[in-house]
Amino acid sequence: MTNEPTAYRLEPGTELFRIYRRELADGTPGLPVWFCDGLKQVCRFDLSGEPGTCYVASSPGGAFIEVFRRVAGLGVPQTEVDKRSLVRLSVTSEQILVDLNVNANLGIMGIDARLVHETAEGYPRSRKFAQRAFSEGLGGVRWKSLRDLTVSRINYAVFSPLSGPDEGKLLNPEETGPIPDVLVAAMASEFGGTVLGPSGLYPIRA
Template identity: 45%
Template sequence: MTSRTPQPHDLPPDRPLFRLYRRTLDNGSPGNPLWFCPGETNPAESCRFDLHHAGPGRAGPGTCYTAEEATTAFLEAFKNTCGVGVPDKTEIDKKRLANLTVKASRQLVDLNEPANDGLMGITNALIIETTESYPLSHTFAGEAYDADFQGVRWKSLRDPTYQGRNCALFSDTSGLDPHGIFNPPKTQDIPDGLVKAVEVTIRRSQLRSAEEYPL
């Protein structure tokens, strides 16, 4: 494995990020969009680039998962549970939408940047990892954190267009944004327009190429 370090991707303060978060947690308390994993009510809950799974003594740092588009955030929250299409309104109403920005630029490692291929363990196996235990992603998160990267950027595997980007941001401490990385969030109920946009994205992704249709 090469020892060269990937080139960082700059996440500027004016770049909007989106996140769907739970309206109410399992223990009845309100959800919060500024949570850095491990899980809000289940510390054993495993998300892809969680740092507390990366090795012994790494229970302190946390990871907050965001997307660069609201549609991508929706797909990340629901695509693994609803299958084809979108969930019904009852399920949608269990979450809210947050619009976030960081206070200062963050340096992320981009898994899909061609120049980074093969560096620090960035391989196809890592990029497309979808197993629930995420062994490669957890190890990579720990190495990226130790290399002073402030997060990970990658193409969403749940976006059928394969265009949406996610940004997992690291914090030295897990919990409710203990280091004030984010500005105060703008939150709202999930708008109908977003749901319709996701429906269109999914429907269009299921169309075959025009070249496959006879004249």
């Protein structure tokens, strides 16, 4: 048995998607590419110090689910969807990621069921794992969305040596625009509704 994880090679031709705010709370424009530092809001694989993590998905639907989390009884109005844009992007060079959904990786680098399925506030296991992966030279993490019961959508956390904007260096935006109405309709239909509204299925991500 090897101590090296089975790697996933994220190639430049792979389509990735991200949903982001067009305007931030302070009035500055939102950016298609942003690497989180885990200070203001802790996301699952945020790193400590200067490095950053950018979260992208394998499909527009996957990106939608990650931003507008489904919780029964709560909803998000169309006005909140309209505040955000969808960007299609790709990595500018091959990134070697560690895959959390490969059986051969169980027991390596602390990968176990508790890590794979972690939803605890602050994500202590995931952040510790991300820090180790980054320190060992890996370019990020690949995992199946915990919010998608079909287990068909894939998420990627791409690491950068620096947090903040990094457009065109590790991730290259190829097309950006409003979230399409057809995507909103498809998501509402998939989760049992026809439109988003006060009684919809997608609460705003905190």
